[in-house]
Amino acid sequence: MPINCKKQTLPTIEKEQIDLLARLSNASGVSGDEAEVRKIIREEITPFADSVETDVMGNLIAQKNAKGKCALHVLIAAHMDEVGFMLVDKDSEGIYRFSLIGGIDERSLAGKQVLIGKDHLPGVIGACPVHLSTKEERECILKLESLRIDAGPGCTDLQLGSYAVFATRFQAFGPSLIGKALDNRLGVATLIELLKHCPEHIHLTAAFTVQEEIGARGAAAVAYNHKPDLAFILDSTPAMDQPSYDNAENTQYRTRLGFGPAIYAMDSNTLYDHRMVEFLKTTATENGIPYQIRQPGGGGTDAGAVHLSQDGIPTATISVPGRYAHTAVMIARKSDWENTLRLLTASLDSVSQDIFKNER
Amino acid sequence: MDDNSRITDFLKELISLPGISGYETPVAKAIAAHWKDLTDEIQITNVGNLYGIKKGSASKNGEKPHKIILAAHMDGIGMVIDRFRGEMLHFAPIGGFDPRILPGQQVLIHSGKETIPGVIVQLAPHLLSNPYKDKPVPLHELVIDTGLEEEELRQRVQVGDIVSYANLPVELPTDCIAGHSLDNRASVAAVTQTLIELQRFTHHWDVVAVGTTQEETTFLSHTVVHDLRPDLAIAIDVTFAKGPGVDGWRGKPLSSGPSIGYGANFHPKLVKELQSLSDSLGIATTKDYLPSRSGTDAEPIQNACGGVPTALISIPLRYMHTPVEVISMKDILQTGHLMAEFIARLDQNFMNKIVWED
Structure with missing residues (x-):
């Protein structure tokens, strides 16, 4: 993408991008076990980056150097981990107790297929037959303690400590994108595109972070190590x-599908720098890109760790809205993803220290 | 191809198809296609029951034949679209299931012209009539989201469209299959195994393999008896396998062989013959004690048209009426084998054994 790109050259989401999102969505990458996702990203970005490294935490960091000196150092972070499960005890042949990793509603577990470990071994989370439960029992939640992952009675090669994910396969249908872990493989796919077409006037640190779902632990290390001017x-x-x-x-x-990228004003962990928010809104308006302000309230992102790092880093969060996060199946809109990519592309093209000429 | 992989592939095909109670045609067609080469004649009745008729040597010699039916229901549980709510679709159940397994479940909506994918979801607490904090969201508040916007949704989906589970089968070690509708396609597979083995035997009696409809809802297999007037009937269904959620006397271990039904629903002499045959052949079985009513096709069949001596053979299955039912192929093959061995031994005097001891 040339430095002085105008709105008519803003990118679109094509089959190539959707195919990449499908691979990312179908990959297993529970917090603490992001290797499979990291491998896909590394292969995608290596030809486009000046350096690619995996840091101590497991974050994948790509650098794209600016052409000139004294360039603005921009960090863009997208977490690559997803919520999931870990096998923690063996009940009997092929039957395992499991723990939840990240915020998963127990009510979304029963009756699902899962994929276990690096080899994606199949398993199921069953439930008591309806014929054998009472009406009173069915008015209570199927608690995690009563559920098991069943990998088949002949399954002997599973290690306790293996991670597992829902077995959902990605599909694009009508205006929608349907799959697991769209939180946050959508962000990952967006960042891969931004890195591929990064303008030359900024120094970009693209960070694919780990462990966001258990407390933005990867992003904290990234911000500390790389000291960006803004994020x-x-x-x-x-x-x-x-x-x-x-x-x-x-x-x-909170947000609505089809209304464009969601810009954060405030969440549980961050009061966003309103100069960054204004910059994003102005950029969207000037480029004819729809956007929405996420209704302030609960939840948080990697921004919670990043904006408090070093001596404070001005930070913005832009999200693709999605329904049913942290369940087996999420639904998002292709148009929202495309407009998110366009907003970020336009923002990188025009971002400068001028954002901060006014006091916060 | 050996029998095991042939039946495994067939079963996986069957549980990849919809066949909701009252709407069994997709699965019935697949079964008919497979039974065609294994039987002399295929018939489909007004209510959709499928007959694969295999004539015995008596029939072929012009003698008046005896007749046994092997009845396995083809239908499975599902849902029907009952109203729109913006981009969301409400649905009603067809057959009995626990709504707690539904949130996050992928489904297919069969709209006549096309199949539309969707996912069953529980909405955010503030959108429900009650927040249902720490409670399951009841079925009437769950909805299907297709990802389509409202205008297009209303063009492509209608109230009354049938909904089936979308998940495809998976194989689990060592010989298990997991998927939806294994209740009761597993039994259809077992009957198919019987037909395959009967190709190698001479049998005296006529055999009718029956795929029944609407077992999960209206229990209409008495119509089969009215049609066929069998001398004997065996219903084949699934029973509870031991595993998470099932322990105690009701559960049979997976891979423990066919489970023979004992109780008022079954003719004790027919049961005794099946039991002693399996014992003498060394076929492992378990006893499935079903006091009072069995809740299977054995019930309407036994009670139809003045009564039919009926037995029930069940295949152990985990997580019944969920989309991740689990079954062992060994149990399916052994069930099919036991019935083939039984049929091969039926002669013109067999009915003399089916008498009450008084």
Whole structure:
């Protein structure tokens, strides 16, 4: 992408990008076990980066040097980990107790296929037959303690400590993208595109971070080590935009599908630098890109760790909205992803220290 | 191809197809295609029951034949679209299942012209009539999201469209299959194994392999008896396998062989014959104690048209009525084998053994 790109040259999401998202979504990468995702990303970005390294935490860091001197140092971070499971005890042949990694609603577990370990061995999370449970029992949640991963009675080669994920396979359908771990493989796929077409006037540190789902642990190390001038965090945020049961106006949607990238004003961990927020809004408006402000409230991103690092780093978060995060199947819109990529592309083209000429 | 891989492939095909109660045609067609070369005649009745008729030597010699039916229901549980809510679809159940397994489940909506993927979801607490904190969200508040926007959704989906599970089968070590509708496609596979083995035997009796419909809902297999007037009937279904959620006397271990039903629903002499044959052949079996009613096709069949001596052979299955039911291929093959051996021994005097001891 040339430095002075105008809105007519902003990128689009094509089959190539969707195919990459499919590979990323289908890969297993639970917090603490991101290697499979990291490998895909490394292969994709190596031809486009000046350096690629995996740091102590497991973050994958790519550097793209600026052409001139005294360039602005921009960090863009997207977490590559997902929520999932770990096998923690063996009950009997092929039957394992498991723990949850990241925030997963117990009510989304029963009756699902899973993939275990690096070899993606199949397993299932079953449930008591409806014929044998009472009405009273069915009014209680199927608790994690009562659920097991069943890998088949002949399964003898599984190690305790193996990670597992939902077995969902990605599909693009109509206007939507459907799959597991779109939180945050959408952000990962966006960052890969940005790195491939990075403008020459900035120094870019592209960080594919680990362990976001258990507390933004990877991003903290990245910000500390690389000391950027400013940071953009790419993530996925819940859209709770469906109609209410009584058709009352749903005013607590957080974000809405089809309304474009979600810019954060405030979440549980971060009061975003409003100069960054204004810059993003202005850039979107000037380029005719739709955007939405995520309704302030709970949740957090890698920004929580990054903006408090060093002597403070101005940070923004931009998310692709998605429904049903942290379950077996998420739904997001291709148009929101494309507009997120376009907003970030336009922002990188025009970003400069001028953002900070006014006091915060 | 050996029998094991032939039946495994067939079963995987069957559980990749929809065949919801009352809408069994997709799976019935696949079964008919497979039974065609194994039987003399295929028939489909007004209510969709599938007959694979294999004539015995008596029939072929012009004698009046005896007839045994092997009845396995083809239908599975599913859902039906019952109303729209913006981009969301509400649904009603077809057959009995525990709604707690539904959130996050991928489904297919069969709209007549096309198949539309969707996922069953529980919405955020503020969108429900009650936050259901630490409670399961009840079935009538769960919805299907297709990813389509409302206008397009209304063009492509109609109230009344049938919904089936979308997940494809997986093989688990050593010889297990996991998937939806193994209740009762596993039994269809067992009956198919019987037909395969009967190609190698001479049998005296006529045999009718029956794929019944609507077992999960209306229990209409009495119509089969009305049609065929069998001398004997064996219903084949699944029973609870031991595993997470099932222990105690109701559960049979996976791979423990066919489970023979004992109780009022079954003719004790027929049961005794099946049991003593399997014992003498060294076929491992378990006893499935079903006091009072069995909840299987054995029930309407036994009670139809003045009564039919009926037995039930069940195949152990984990996680019944979830989309991740698990079954052992060994149990399926042994069930098919036992029935073939039994049929091969049926002669013109066999019915003399099916009498009450008074």
